[in-house]
Amino acid sequence: MTVQITSLRPGEYTPSPDAGLGALHTGKGNLPLENVEVEADITALTGGVEVTQGFRNPHDVPLEATYIFPLPDRAAVTAFRMEADDRVVEGVLKERGQARQDYDQAIAEGKRAAIAEEERPDVFTMRVGNILPGERVTVRLTLSQPLPYEDGAATFRFPLVVAPRYIPGAPLDGAGAGDGVAPDTDTVPDASRITPPVLLPGFPNPVRLALTARVDPAGLDLTEMRSSLHVVTEEEGLVRLQPGERLDRDFVLRLSFGASSALAFVPDRPAGESADAETTAPAGEDADGNGTFVLTVVPPADEEVQRRPRDVALLLDRSGSMTGWKMVAARRAAARIVDTLTFADRFAVLSFDSVVERPERLDPGLVPATDRNRYRAVEHLARLEARGGTEMLQPMEQALALLDDPERERVLVLVTDGQVGNEDQILERLGARLAAVRVHTVGIDRAVNAGFLGRLAGLGAGRCELVESEDRLDEAMEHIHRRIGSPLVTGLTLKAEGLEVVPGSVTHLGSLYSGVPLTVYGRYRGAGRGTLTVHGLLGDGRPWERRLEGRPARGEAPRAIWARAHLRRLEDRYAVGEHALEQEIVAASLRHTVLCRFTAFVAVDTRVVAEGGPRHRVLQPVEPPSGWEMPGLAAPMAAAAPAAFTTAAAPMAFRATAEGGAAPAFGGGPEAVAGEPFAKRLAAPGGRMFARPAVAPPAPPVPHSLDLVRPQLAGELARLRAQEEALPASERRRYLADLGSRLAALATYVGGENELRGLARDLMACETTPDADLDALWRRAVQVLTTLTGAGNAPSTGGGASAGQTRAPGRRTSFWKRG
Template sequence: MRIVISTTKLRVFLLSALGALFVAGCAQYAEMESGKASAPQPRTTQDSEMASNVPVAREGAASSADELEEVIVTGARPSDVGRMPAGAIEMQNAPVTGGFAGAASMRLMVDLDANADFALRSLSSDEELWVIAKPTASASSKDDAHPGTGAMVARFTDDHDGPTATAKELPLPLKHTDVNAVINGYISSVNVTQQFENPFDEKIEAVYLFPLPEKAAVTGFLMVIGERKIRGIVREKEEAEQIYREARSQGYAASLLVQHRPNVFEQKVANIEPGKSIDVDIRYFHTLAYNDGWYSFVFPTVVGPRYNPPGSEDPVRAVPSDDISETGSGTAVRYLRPEERSAHDISINVEINAGVEIEELRSSHWIDAQQGAPERASVALARQATMPNKDFVLDFQVAGRTIKSNMLTYVDPQTQQGYFTLMLYPPALTGSLARQPMELVFVLDCSGSMRGRPLMQAKNAVLAALTHLNEDDTFQIIRFSDNTSQFGNAPVPATPENLRLARRYIESLGGSGGTQMIEGIRAALDFPHDPKRFRFVSFMTDGYIGNEVDIIGAVHDRIGESRIFSFGVGSSVNRYLMERMAKEGRGAVAYLSPQDSATDIMNRFFDRISHPAMTDVEIDWGSMAATDVYPAKLPDLFVGRPVVVTGKFLGQPSGVTVRGRSAGETQRVRIGGSDSDAGNEYVAKIWARLRIADLSDRQAWQSDPYHELAADIKTTALEHQLMSDYTSFIAVDTSRVTEGSRGTTIHQAVPVPDGVSYETTVGDGQ
């Protein structure tokens, strides 16, 4: 295994002429061709050894010695470098590798920063440390424009068109995704392997946009080429992208992982040789959701097509599979047409250790399940369910109706900094208490992406909710797409006549147009609140928008005394938006998949809001000096909906006391402390991920003229080696220059989510 490290400082003393070293190595890349590249042809047995005639652009790399502060050298094993703290490490007689020539040996002095030290401490005896090239000068504008490397996707059609045409398989690089998850209690550790293969007769760069859970703390990134394993590290995003461009232009195999949203990532793999493959392993941790006795493990498989209102910054655009334009801001997701398909499939294996008896399993997909011990289960995705076009959801119910609050702790052995995470469950509350009158506001997304099954599910959910209203309740119904309209000018009493008219209004709604969700937010939260009633705002949407930050900011600014319950409707919803709306709205989130019963979902919703919530929640930390606790403001505790609280502490972990009010009375919950477990190292990662999420949310509404929030995000991400909006994973294999010309960039096209209409979401890409 080799590890790629890009240090921030590197002093190089050459024993021979350094100028010749770089000139010879870079001369072959000086030529640049212009124009568009043709689509590469699928590789066949007959032409596998034939040279490609496809014209390609060759990117310049005319760097000089003065422009480089780091050079490419061969790996040094721990026995050579030693496990040392941050400081100077001297390596002698390290032969130069890659495309550089002209010096037989060199001596270099490396000033290791915190990131390099982090990687050194993680080395094992069979791993190597790699220092890779990073020019200080900006990459050329021509390189940024990718001349001659348009987003080419080979597309094959039948001899005839029309509804009888057979779906054709596109030759795309992503062949398989393998997911292996281990669940211990409410923490899951997940390894994702993406297998890229080059089916063409020239080198390619593969680009793939994909989702991960919105709370995932991505902690590992490994590029596997044959028997070689190159571990990536986290660098500042601009630096990582610069390293990737340089490695790509010089012919090295490289991988870059970039975060576009907390739940949307982009994988780039450069210089995959014809007929060969490169695997990319991604590892992350996250906490499981818990609702009414059920834990939920979710693995999202496809990014839903987003609507981007005019003026959206960094939009995620939906375009057809053969769109080759490089114009437009933001990032484009390419979607397969209904008559197209990809060979990409997925396998999922989940090992569960719930800690208590597992009573029942249920899944969104066909699964093969085995249960040994009562608290353990092994689950695998069945062979007939391997198409990655909807979220994989695995729920497991644990024994006992009362789950105790509990705390996990970890103390860093080097810094003695402690981290904790506790799952706080509300105390058992009596259901016989009369609930207060409520003001229910239902907001329905009637945009084009909701047309069909999703909108029908949302409408059925609201219809089911109306049956729970009492005559002293009031309600309002708001729809939005390109514009908004509503059932009445103001909330109306839940009389039989008003309910009859409301049902007629709901049944008349259809799905079309864009998703101007912010107008729905304003319509739901801007009218005066009746102080005699609790206001609950229920959003029914798939969340397919590109301006999530605007929505989160609007909720924060307008929430007042309201509570938002977000209902994600569909097979692959934008869970990041759903979770953040509920967080800022001090409510909760629920998901309504195509196979769920809308009536059951709304029954549970009303069961929850009909019981008194625990409000004004505070934690007495006792002797435990807790700091940087997230969420900073604890939300209300609803029956069956625990809250995960994570923070830092110094000293020994001790018990804490949670206080709050419910039905006019003070409630207390005592949570005992626990000894720090070295195996709980992931707790520090989870804390760092939550800190990054909190800082990112604050950017939606807090002025930051000096970019202090961005700096804090970057510092936290680099210290804990995590992905963020400002940091990326980079891995480069410098052991050899790949053969052949640069080739073409291939964007992996994906299916639209199950139940979503291609025509009303992607269409012609406009």
């Protein structure tokens, strides 16, 4: 059977005018990246992908090439290989600092080497060194990714370009951490590692792109495939990208088929197969277990749900990067959200760029969702145009301040492209408060910052919807509308029978929504057999459960996908202040051979091929993202944030360096370089822009006084006491688990208050512990919070800062290590 591939909708992917963006000619030849090949094997709801990058040295001296590129934000990178001169070198996953040291030493010794590092969940850096003149070197990355499923369709999304990001903050002195065009700042200390230069118009396509996807429904009824790019069906189950496509937007393939509830047990190695001592621990010795289970639960049939009154704060990004179709789509999305509100709801609309604005004809704060107020909000939205920089932290703080009534359903909706560099600062400042509200993110872009938006939605237990064209907006907003509404089943817990589930290994359970199957990963010990029962509550308080018998399965993807989700959860906790987790993150990454921000894959050849190391270095420029109006962004963004810099702030040209390489020139020509202080800061002696990162040990986290969070603890205590009599017994488990997540964030903020941290840990564990004594936990929570909020009776913060202490000025600790 051959499945017809159709376009998503007429006009959904309007081709950008072919301006001939491409190869950059330098004093010694063309750019090093020749081709990118993506081969995907899609089996049901899982994708296995191999990414191949081909580099060639067109110069007459040894070359080091650097390429900043994207990968799917939920993908687990599990293998790395370098091929050159008929030699194949398998990469090894190591702690990031050690991997860098091995790479730099090999390069200095004249050996070929390559290193792959993660900068953000969806931004990576590849460095390939000592490529000989005329030589080709190929590097291959292997990864696994889950396919999100909703309304009868799964989505395979593969990003192809790193879009420019807004970089706030004051530039830091000294050498940059990377080779990019933006300086490191006090709020984005690794900005120079996530900002590749952008190509100018006027050149042919510099990189050959090939993408194929083999689709195996694995027994599911596949009825349709829809693609965002021009593809052809050459044979059954094979999708191939047409030649000549550019690396300027995400590739999206949607597969329509029915899903069903299922439970699969995937052992780390098949029964009877000898264990690989380097990759698989013997039975009973792996702290994370001996197998991975994958649980898929289809929600019950849609039915009427009792809904609490809602408070909705809507944030709309109107910054310069939202120019064009994105601004049109964002206005439509925001207006659709406002239109879904009922008379029982209250809402606020905040639009932001470098400043925050609210509708002039509405009172400040939350207003009732009357017809008049909704009309005035939509009228305000219709007048918004893109301008300025993306200062996202302040509007989010203002929105969270409005959502302070625990008796109402609190919802924050963020509509943006997410192109900011200070993700870690936002998470650190807001992590504790996001856990108390439902956060939904709508990412509008053809090269969206999906990793950051997914992390925000995850912290707020909400939805992240990605919109790659205006025509897909209606479908996306239907999903968001359901999320803003009440879930079908809440308070989900798991009960295992005949199966030993590793404590703390189960991924987030969340709630069940109409049309959205829930997929849960976890680890088990021993034999993969038994059942899992999912318990929850319907909207009217009636109990609901689904019991599933497990079946054996094989494959490496489930373990890798679970490990990446586990690492992401630990990294998010690190980002909000739990810096003691670093060694645990590194250990988990190495144990499961899954790349993260604290590890790196490095491949080193044993043969010496060049004396003295590479004499020429090139940072590969990238395509302007499709749909971006780059020249139109120059004036508003530069005027709004003169201390910050983004690659979208001005058209980019290049100048020749002393080595015959290429460095960016700002303002349209080489004559502008000398007058740009940040360009001077980026350049190393001799005009090169590729200095190695400076070694700077990370500063310890700065704890805060317990006094700063006592008002929040008092509020939690008051709510806890008020809920003790009013809350039905069936809701107590979910309430205590949610409370634990908020207290954990507060404990991190104050620097590790032991009693508070211990209480938080036990409260969160009750959600996955069926026999937990909820009454005893409730009494303990009241006792601990009473003690911590008592006048003059608060325990020590364990070395925390005194009251009023603030963070010292200067360089802020970055999430990844600069050294």
